[in-house]
Amino acid sequence: MKDNQEMHFDDLYSRFVSANYDRESATENPAKILICTTPRTAGHSYCQILRQFGLGLPTEYFQWQYALPLMRRWSGDHTMGVEKLNDLAPAYGRYLLRQRSDNGVFSAKLFYENLPFARSAIGEDDGNSFYVLLSRSNKIDQTISLLSMLQTGQPFDSQEPLPGIPIVKTLSERAVRDTAQYIFDSEIRWKNYLNTVDRRRVAYVCYEDFIANQQETVLATVGNWFAGPELSSKPISASRRYSNDVEFKDMIRRQFGDFIRRFWQQHA
Numbered sequence: 001m002k003d004n005q006e007m008h009f010d011d012l013y014s015r016f017v018s019a020n021y022d023r024e025s026a027t028e029n030p031a032k033i034l035i036c037t038t039p040r041t042a043g044h045s046y047c048q049i050l051r052q053f054g055l056g057l058p059t060e061y062f063q064w065q066y067a068l069p070l071m072r073r074w075s076g077d078h079t080m081g082v083e084k085l086n087d088l089a090p091a092y093g094r095y096l097l098r099q100r101s102d103n104g105v106f107s108a109k110l111f112y113e114n115l116p117f118a119r120s121a122i123g124e125d126d127g128n129s130f131y132v133l134l135s136r137s138n139k140i141d142q143t144i145s146l147l148s149m150l151q152t153g154q155p156f157d158s159q160e161p162l163p164g165i166p167i168v169k170t171l172s173e174r175a176v177r178d179t180a181q182y183i184f185d186s187e188i189r190w191k192n193y194l195n196t197v198d199r200r201r202v203a204y205v206c207y208e209d210f211i212a213n214q215q216e217t218v219l220a221t222v223g224n225w226f227a228g229p230e231l232s233s234k235p236i237s238a239s240r241r242y243s244n245d246v247e248f249k250d251m252i253r254r255q256f257g258d259f260i261r262r263f264w265q266q267h268a
Helices: 009-016 043-052 064-075 082-087 089-099 112-122 139-152 173-194 207-212 214-222 243-266
Strands: 031-037 105-111 129-135 202-206
Touching: 031 043, 031 112, 043 105, 043 129, 043 207, 043 214, 064 082, 064 089, 082 089, 089 105, 089 112, 105 112, 112 173, 129 173, 129 207, 139 173, 139 243, 173 243, 202 207, 202 214, 207 214
Parallel strands: 031 105, 031 129, 129 202
Antiparallel strands: none
């Protein structure tokens, strides 16, 4: 196995759909931590720290790229498609809670558009559900980062694009505006949804604060919900992703920086 610092996304993807990560949970109703994100808010890193604390085995379980290979293996139906996966969401959820919980906790990273599938799979909100909303203060950098990913198709340093990421071959003001609007709309939808949840089970985490103090930020959050989590003896190394797109980001900033800035000024 490669050192974690050199592990590319395709390696991490393979690990999280691997049978080696399956485990039979003795907890009938595990606590559920949903990491509510918009793109480029360090949700992957937050998952790493939760695993370091032993709070579940989080990844993007409700994206079809993860869910389909898992459900094909668990069900034995290797011809299953996305439509059938949606129909079998409750069964998929039962597998998830049984096979992918750790220390009585199931956790997952979640984009708003995957919320209906998540709810069909693991059920509606209850008193054993907890939420972390990751939000990035610097929306200009977030927009540029997302645009760069849409050009490369690579969310991390990897030789291959991730299936399912739409590729934007040519950037235009319309594409830039649509990307920024998507970030804006997604965050508003998350906030509206979380306003319906008991505020004691919701944490709002600033991306910039988290990046500066990752373990401390997570511990301060989960410490309000769980008694005394301890770091594992094998901490997970910080990811070195994003270095492959520096040139793309610089190009986007030069070409569209003023346009993006105006958009966010109008949506402040």
